[in-house]
Each structure stands twice: as C-alpha cells, then as structure tokens.
Amino acid sequence: MMRTLPEGDARAALYYQILNESDDPAELEAASLWLEANPEKLQAFENIGHFMAVCDHVAATLPTQEVVAELGEAGGTDRRLWSWAWRAAASLVLVAAGAAFFILGRYDERTRIAGTSATQYATKIGEVRSVGLADRSNIVLSGASAVTVTYGRDFRRVTLNQGQAVFKVAHDPARPFTVATQSGTVRALGTEFDVHRSSAGTRVTVVEGVVDVTARSPDRVAVARLRPNMQIAYSSAGEMSPIMKVDAARMVDWQRGTLRFVAEPLSAVVADLNRFSTRPIIVENSVLAGEEITGTARIDGILEWLYALSESMGMTIEVSKNGAILLRGDGRRPTTTRIVSEPAPRREPLAGA
Amino acid sequence: MLPFVGRDANGHAGAFRDAFRANEPRLLAFLTARLGSRAEAQDVCQSVFLKLWERVDELHGDNLTSLLFVTARNLATDRMRSSGWRARAESLDDEGALTAQIADDAPHAERVLAARHELKVIGAILQELPEKCRTAFIRYKFHEESYAEIAAAMALTESMIRKYVLRAMAHCAARYAQLEGWE
Numbered sequence: 001m002m003r004t005l006p007e008g009d010a011r012a013a014l015y016y017q018i019l020n021e022s023d024d025p026a027e028l029e030a031a032s033l034w035l036e037a038n039p040e041k042l043q044a045f046e047n048i049g050h051f052m053a054v055c056d057h058v059a060a061t062l063p064t065q066e067v068v069a070e071l072g073e074a075g076g077t078d079r080r081l082w083s084w085a086w087r088a089a090a091s092l093v094l095v096a097a098g099a100a101f102f103i104l105g106r107y108d109e110r111t112r113i114a115g116t117s118a119t120q121y122a123t124k125i126g127e128v129r130s131v132g133l134a135d136r137s138n139i140v141l142s143g144a145s146a147v148t149v150t151y152g153r154d155f156r157r158v159t160l161n162q163g164q165a166v167f168k169v170a171h172d173p174a175r176p177f178t179v180a181t182q183s184g185t186v187r188a189l190g191t192e193f194d195v196h197r198s199s200a201g202t203r204v205t206v207v208e209g210v211v212d213v214t215a216r217s218p219d220r221v222a223v224a225r226l227r228p229n230m231q232i233a234y235s236s237a238g239e240m241s242p243i244m245k246v247d248a249a250r251m252v253d254w255q256r257g258t259l260r261f262v263a264e265p266l267s268a269v270v271a272d273l274n275r276f277s278t279r280p281i282i283v284e285n286s287v288l289a290g291e292e293i294t295g296t297a298r299i300d301g302i303l304e305w306l307y308a309l310s311e312s313m314g315m316t317i318e319v320s321k322n323g324a325i326l327l328r329g330d331g332r333r334p335t336t337t338r339i340v341s342e343p344a345p346r347r348e349p350l351a352g353a
Numbered sequence: 354m355l356p357f358v359g360r361d362a363n364g365h366a367g368a369f370r371d372a373f374r375a376n377e378p379r380l381l382a383f384l385t386a387r388l389g390s391r392a393e394a395q396d397v398c399q400s401v402f403l404k405l406w407e408r409v410d411e412l413h414g415d416n417l418t419s420l421l422f423v424t425a426r427n428l429a430t431d432r433m434r435s436s437g438w439r440a441r442a443e444s445l446d447d448e449g450a451l452t453a454q455i456a457d458d459a460p461h462a463e464r465v466l467a468a469r470h471e472l473k474v475i476g477a478i479l480q481e482l483p484e485k486c487r488t489a490f491i492r493y494k495f496h497e498e499s500y501a502e503i504a505a506a507m508a509l510t511e512s513m514i515r516k517y518v519l520r521a522m523a524h525c526a527a528r529y530a531q532l533e534g535w536e
Binding site: 066 | 376379380385418495
C-alpha cells in the first residue's frame with residue numbers, strides 16, 4: 001500500500017537551477033520574476049533548495065565510496081532487486097530515520113519551529129526590551145533583534161534569529177536552557193550571559209555561572225566551557241575562536257545605552273550601530289570597512305561619535321538625500337586599532353589567567 | 354549637533370537603491386531556499402547591497418538582476434564555506450591568544466551518523482524514480498559530472514539529461530519535505 005506521491009514542481013526546479021547556474025541575464029530575469037509572480041510556489045522552491053542542500057551536506061560529510069555504495073554506482077542494476085523491498089519497507093525506514101533526525105538535532109530551524117508551539121519576540125531599531133518568561137527567566141533584547149522561544153517539559157529552547165540579547169536564566173537542572181544561532185548552541189542551567197549574532201558569526205559572553213558552547217562545522221564539533229568574564233565566538237560555518245578574557249559587565253552595557261567595541265572592524269561596528277541608528281549608516285569603501293575600531297558609543301549620540309571617529313581616522317561623513325549616513329575614506333592610512341574617546345577594556349588572552 | 358556636508362543629488366546611487374529594493378523580495382526568496390534560513394538570507398542580502406553599493410558608480414548599464422543574483426550566489430557560497438572567520442581566528446593565534454580551546458578532533462560521530470540517515474532517506478526516495486532519471490541525477494549531484502558528460506555516458510541528449518535532473522529534483526524535494534513533515 002503506497003502513499004500517494006506528491007507531484008513535485010519541475011518548473012520550480014528549473015528556476016532554482018537557473019538561479020544557481022546560469023550567467024544569462026535574460027534567464028535570470030525570467031527566473032526571478034517567476035519567483036515573485038508565484039508566491040504559492042515558494043514552498044516548492046524552498047523544498048528544492050533544502051533537498052539540494054541536504055545532498056551537498058551528505059556528499060561533504062561522508063566518503064564518496066560510501067555514498068556511491070548506498071546510491072548505487074550510477075544506478076547499477078543490482079539496486080533494482082532491492083527496489084521492492086525498499087518500497088515495502090520505505091515508510092518504516094523513513095519514520096525511523098525521521099525519529100533519528102529528531103534525536104540527533106539534525107533538522108533546521110524551520111522544521112523545529114513547525115512541530116512545537118513557539119513564541120517570537122522582536123525589537124525595532126533603537127528599541128531595547130525586556131521579556132519575562134514563564135519560568136522567571138528573562139531576556140533583554142537589544143535593538144533590531146529577534147528570538148523564538150520554545151518551552152517543553154524537559155527543554156527550554158531559544159533561537160536568536162538576529163541581533164543581540166542578554167539571557168538571565170532561572171535555575172532548573174531538569175530543563176536545560178539552550179540558545180541556538182547559525183551553527184552553534186549555548187547551553188546553560190542557571191546563569192546570565194550575552195549572545196550577539198551577526199552575519200559573520202556569533203559571540204557569547206558569560207556574566208555569571210557556567211555555560212557550554214558548541215559549534216558545528218562540516219569537519220568537527222568544538223565544545224568550550226565558559227565561566228564568568230569569558231568570551232568565545234564561532235563563525236556561521238562553525239569555526240570556533242579561542243576563549244578570551246573580557247570584562248563581561250562592560251560587554252552587557254548596551255542594556256544601559258552604551259555600545260563598546262574592542263578591535264572590531266568598522267563594518268561590524270556599523271552593523272551594531274545600525275540596530276540603534278534611525279538613519280542607516282553605510283560604509284562606502286571596503287578599505288575603510290576593515291579598519292579596526294576600539295571605543296565606546298552612546299546610542300543617543302551615534303552621529304557625534306562617528307564624527308569623533310572620523311577625525312581620528314581620516315574618514316569623511318556625508319548625509320545622502322534620503323538621509324543615509326555615508327562613511328567614506330581614502331584608505332591612505334594603514335589599518336591599525338584606533339582608540340576613541342576613552343581607553344576601552346582590552347581583550348586579554350586567557351593564558352596565565 | 355555637528356554640521357554635515359550634504360551630498361549632491363546623486364541620481365545614480367538613488368536609482369540603484371530603488372532597483373535593489375524592488376528586487377529584494379525575489380533575492381530573499383532565492384537566498385532563503387539556498388541557505389535554508391530566512392535570517393541568514395537577510396544577512397547575505399544586506400551584504401549583496403553593501404558589496405554592490407561600494408562600486409555603485411561603475412554599475413551603470415549593467416543588468417542589475419543578473420548582477421544581484423550572481424553576487425548573491427557567490428556570497429551564499431562564501432557564507433557556506435566561510436573562510437573569512439578562519440583567517441580572523443588565525444590572526445588572533447599569531448598574537449599568542451590561542452589558549453583554552455577545547456576542540457573535539459574525533460570524527461564527529463554524531464554528524465556522520467546523521468548524514469548516514471540522510472543518505473538512506475535520499476537513497477530510498479531515489480528508488481521511486483525511473484532508472485534513467487535516477488542515474489542521471491546521481492551522476493549530476495553525487496559524481497559531479499556535467500550534463501554533457503552524463504549525456505555521452507548514457508547515450509542520450511543533453512536536454513534529455515537536464516529534464517531528468519529537474520524531474521528528479523522536483524520529485525525528491527517534495528518527497529523529502531513530506532517525510533520531514535512527519536516528525
């Protein structure tokens with residue numbers, strides 16, 4: 001007894017292929033227009049992207065021989081003898097595999113959220129908001145940030161979808177509290193810590209208690225245990241940094257309107273400022289974007305701070321017609337760390353601590 | 354408030370911004386499918402804007418749609434490999450900052466196990482396809498052969514191979530999503 005198979009959408013597949021492979025402007029134009037004109041096909045389109053990514057992941061993780069052995073050397077005939085057994089057993093195998101995915105955590109955010117009731121909290125640019133949760137844990141969301149909270153009988157799961165937040169976790173050994181970002185997880189029982197997500201990766205700072213950070217890359221799983229005043233970062237691809245010693249109290253100062261930067265590239269600084277600035281700030285020059293900045297900005301005085309910054313680093317500031325703040329520099333100066341306004345805390349390596 | 358130097362009316366930059374906004378929903382849809390996460394897609398989308406904005410004055414006359422999608426595709430690939438972070442971690446290392454990293458170099462059994470399960474699912478779904486269609490897709494996706502190579506090996510036309518690959522993608526993606534939904 002076979003289930004009815006879903007039709008599939010070859011057109012969605014075609015346009016997915018074009019957008020991934022074609023260099024022909026006309027084809028790309030047609031494909032992208034189709035995408036816009038057919039929102040009801042978006043699910044089929046996403047499913048195709050998802051399936052192809054799963055194939056890529058399998059090919060990257062397992063030895064080629066194993067993949068070939070499982071799928072059959074270019075569809076060898078002996079596989080067909082299996083076919084009937086497969087068809088008969090398919091649903092059982094697949095249900096088991098599905099359960100294994102669940103246990104192993106190998107499913108994406110979308111699936112995870114679909115299965116359970118989840119609550120989303122988000123802040124606008126410039127808004128800092130405190131969210132009290134049912135177990136008396138508390139999340140302070142920074143500007144333009146978003147979390148999804150899913151509580152179950154034996155877990156407390158939060159996904160930091162974007163931005164930054166400080167988590168004060170009520171102690172409950174029976175229900176670990178986890179915060180997931182791109183490629184890693186932060187796990188705590190009862191503690192206070194800050195998680196900052198950007199396009200490059202995620203930074204975790206512990207204020208109180210102990211948290212375990214796990215980052216997953218295609219090659220390996222890295223685990224680090226952080227205690228107060230320790231910080232670690234992992235990239236969106238799951239590469240983990242060394243543990244750094246920081247003054248955690250200052251790292252969570254954004255809750256009181258102060259943003260601190262320690263040797264951050266200007267592009268990252270601007271990404272943070274943009275979560276608070278009512279006018280978008282744009283770095284117009286890639287040399288400038290890489291300049292390392294150390295300093296402290298008040299969220300109610302971002303423009304003034306940028307001006308102070310511009311004077312110390314040969315950068316000019318202009319406001320475009322539509323109100324965007326444009327940062328320009330000629331890249332004449334060598335890339336060095338610049339101290340602005342006050343000496344900010346240095347990140348010290350943990351060695352010898 | 355400190356005085357600002359106003360920027361001259363720059364129609365060029367403005368036009369680019371408008372065109373980008375118009376294309377943004379499609380770009381996001383594409384990147385969401387490619388990266389599997391809307392938040393990631395938004396990050397990359399923003400990077401596409403900044404990257405092109407940096408050279409907005411040179412873009413005159415180029416086909417913006419293809420520029421946007423080719424840039425997005427490249428950045429998405431970079432994102433998946435993300436060598437940028439590795440370089441940054443190594444530079445910290447040079448300063449002697451590398452210390453208490455606890456890394457598990459053992460062959461991440463959990464991931465391998467999960468990938469094996471995925472492989473089994475893919476295998477089972479592929480079995481539902483006609484043999485030529487399945488063979489074409491496996492060669493294309495897992496042996497990384499070109500359409501032309503597959504066509505030659507299977508003594509079929511290239512356009513037939515393309516059709517097989519598309520059919521396999523459409524069927525498998527729908528089935529995979531259906532099975533995942535069972536969770």
